[in-house]
Each structure stands twice: as structure tokens, then as C-alpha cells.
Amino acid sequence: MTPTPLVLVPGFWLGAWAWQEVADRLRADGHRVITVTLPGLEPDHPDRGSVTLADHVDAVVAAMESAGEPVVLAVHSGAGVPGYAATDRCPELVAHAVYVDSGPGTGALNPEFSLAQMPLPSWTELEEDGNSLEGLSPEHLARFRERAVPEPGGPVREAPTLTSPARRDVPTTVLCTSLTSEQIRAAIAEGWAWIGGLAELRDIRYVDLPTGHWPMWSRPAEVAELLGRIADNPA
Template identity: 85%
Template sequence: MTPAPIVLVPGFWLGAWAWDEVADLLRTAGHAVTAVTLPGLEPDHPDRGSVTLDEHVRAVVAAIEAAGEPVVLAVHSGAGVPGYAATDRRPELVAHAVYVDSGPATGALNPDFTAAEMPLPSWAELEEDGNSLEGLTPEHLARFRDRAVPEPGGPVRQAPELTDDRRLNVPTTVLCTSLTSEQIRAAISEGWAWIGGLAELHDVRYEDLPTGHWPMWSRPADVADLLGRIAGNTGNTGNTGNAVTQ
């Protein structure tokens, strides 16, 4: 079986470069990989305030369609919003969705956010907001600070449009890094928008990988191994095997 292509989408403030280590490991192992920079996350974007969530969704959908066959779609952090919406628009082209310290969002992450863009906060502010820096070296943090781009405000405050119930059948894995699978399962009933889809999806598996919120940097080999196993077991069949800890 030919492994399914893998599409990687980074979270807030990041471009495709954030996946470089994971993507290189996967390509070395023989996988076809596409990493996405969402609209407005280009360093030279002229007007981030005009970028919409729909543009982010369309960019993810375009990457899925360009693969030419059903993909493993891996989304990190805030990309859980356009990622879940993309599975709604093209469910037949997502063989497996992987949420990396993220979740299938059913609502806006911050509907009260009014600014045109959201710059990368201080490290202390990130940690106070629940974003663990565990496993990141001073070099990681320096690169993050140097290459981070302000997040467009539209995708922060806008809610995804979800209309196709076929998305509910997309096999899904939640890679739990800064929160454990036990914590995430316990939070589902609390109604948090960022994990809203976990209450409605039909096939959800959880894998614990203890580290911080950016495992593509702190544990790239482990992230690549998980994605590679899912892609290898998926191919064109949609069958992901039993790579996930329940």
C-alpha cells in the first residue's frame, strides 16, 4: 500500500517552516509531504487585517486537493479551526485528520478579539494562557521569536462554517502533548469551542506524547513517527490500524 500524502498546517504565528524537521524526517522515510503557510502568515503580507478565516480554510482545501488523493491532514494549535472546516468541505479527501495539541474547532477561538492582528505574546503570557514551552531550547525560542508573524485577527474571531455531516466519519487522532488525553476527554463536556468536534466525531483516537505545545520542535522524531504510521496504515483505504493509545 502506498502511504497517504501528508499535509501539515502550523498554528498561530507560524509558516510552513515550522514543520521543517518533521517534514524532512517524513520525506526521508519516503512520504509525500506538503507544509502550508496560511494567508496572512507570510512575513511580507501587506494587510493582515483583511484576511478571513474562509481564506485559511480555502488554503487548506487547496493543499488537500493538490495532493490528488485522500491525505493525512495534520493541524497544529489554532489551525484546528480551518483544519476541521476543511474536513467539512472535502471530507472525501481527508483519509485521516490529526490534531497536534489542538482540536476540531466548532466555534471561534476568541470571538471578542477586535484587533487587526495578534502579535506573538511574551513567553510568560503564552504560558499563562496554557501554552507550555516544555522541551524548547533557547535556540528554539530565538528562532520562534525571530520568524513569528502576527496572526491575522479575522481567523482568531471568526467561527467556521460546518454544514456537511460527512466530516463526522473522518477518522481522527488527537496528539496530546501539553494536555493529556485524560484531560482533553474530561474537557469535552465543558463545551470549549476548540475541541467541540470531539463531541460529535464518530472515530476519535488519542495519543499521549508528553511535551510542550510545539512538539514539532521539542519531539520532531516522535511526531514524524506517528504521522508516518498513520499515513502508512491509511493509504487509500481510510483504515488507520491501532497506532493510538486509548
């Protein structure tokens, strides 16, 4: 049986390059992989202030449609918002959704953010905001800083539009890295927007992989192995 194609979407400040090591491992194992750079995350984008959350959702949907069949959709960090909205819009295109240190976002990540774009903060600021750098080498951090692109402000402050009840039946895995599955389950009741969909999804599996917020760099072999296993059996 041919494995299900995978669509990999990175989080804030990142392009498709962020998934390269995981994608290379998956392709070496015979998987078809599509990596995505969301609008405004191109280094030469002329006007990040004009980019909207709807643009990000459109890009995720377009990547899924390009596969020509239902996909395993893996989204990292802030991409959980457009990822869940894309799953809502086209649930028939998602054989399995994977949230990588992320969650199915149901609200704006920062509704008070008013700037045109959000540059990559300092390492201290990232960690104070709950983004663990565990497992990242100096080389990882240098590459991250060198290649990071300011996040467009629209997707930071805008909330997704969710209308299809069918999204609740999409098989879903949450890869818990900087927070444990126990912590995520406890947080669901607190109503955090970035994991809001976990209160409504009907088929959720949790996988713990203790590391930092960027497991595609700190634990690429384990991330690739999990995604490959899901692609082989997405139901």
C-alpha cells in the same frame, strides 16, 4: 502500497517552516509531504487585517486538492479551526485527520478579539494562557521569536461554518502533548470551542506524548513517527 500523502498546517504565528524537521524526517522515510503557510502568515503580507477564516479554510482545501488523492491532514494549535472546516467542506479528501495539541474547532477561538492582527505574546503571557514551552531550547525560542508573524485577526475571532454530517466519520487522531488525553476527554463536556468536534466525531484515537505545545520542535522524531504510521495505514 504507497503511503498516503500528508498535509501539515502550523498554528498561530507560524509558516510552513515550523514543520521542517518533521517534514524532512517523513520525506527521508519515503513520504510525500505538503507543508502550508496560511494566508497572512507570510512575512511580507501587505494587509493581515483583511484575511478571513474562510481564506484559511480555502488554503487548507487547496493544499489537499493539490495532492491529487485523499490525505492525512495534520493541523497544529489554532489551525484546528480551519482544519476542521476544511474537513467539513471536503471530507472525501481527508483519509485521516490529526490534531497536534489541538482539536476540531467548532467555534471562534476568541470572538472578542477586535484588532487587525495578534503579535506573538511574551513567553510569560503564552504560558499563562496555557501554552506550555516544555521541551523548547533557547535556540527554539530565539528562532520562534525571530520568525513569528502576527496572526491575522479574522481567523482569531471568526467561527467556522460546518454543514456536512460526513465530517463526523473522518478517522481522527488527537496528539495530546501539553494536555493529557484524560484532560481532553474531561474537557469535552465543558464545551470548549477549540475541541468542540470531539463531541461529534465517531472515530477518534488519542495518543499521549508528554511535552509542550510545539511538539514538532520538542519531539520531532516521535511526531514524525506517528504521522508516518498513520500515513501508512490511515483507516
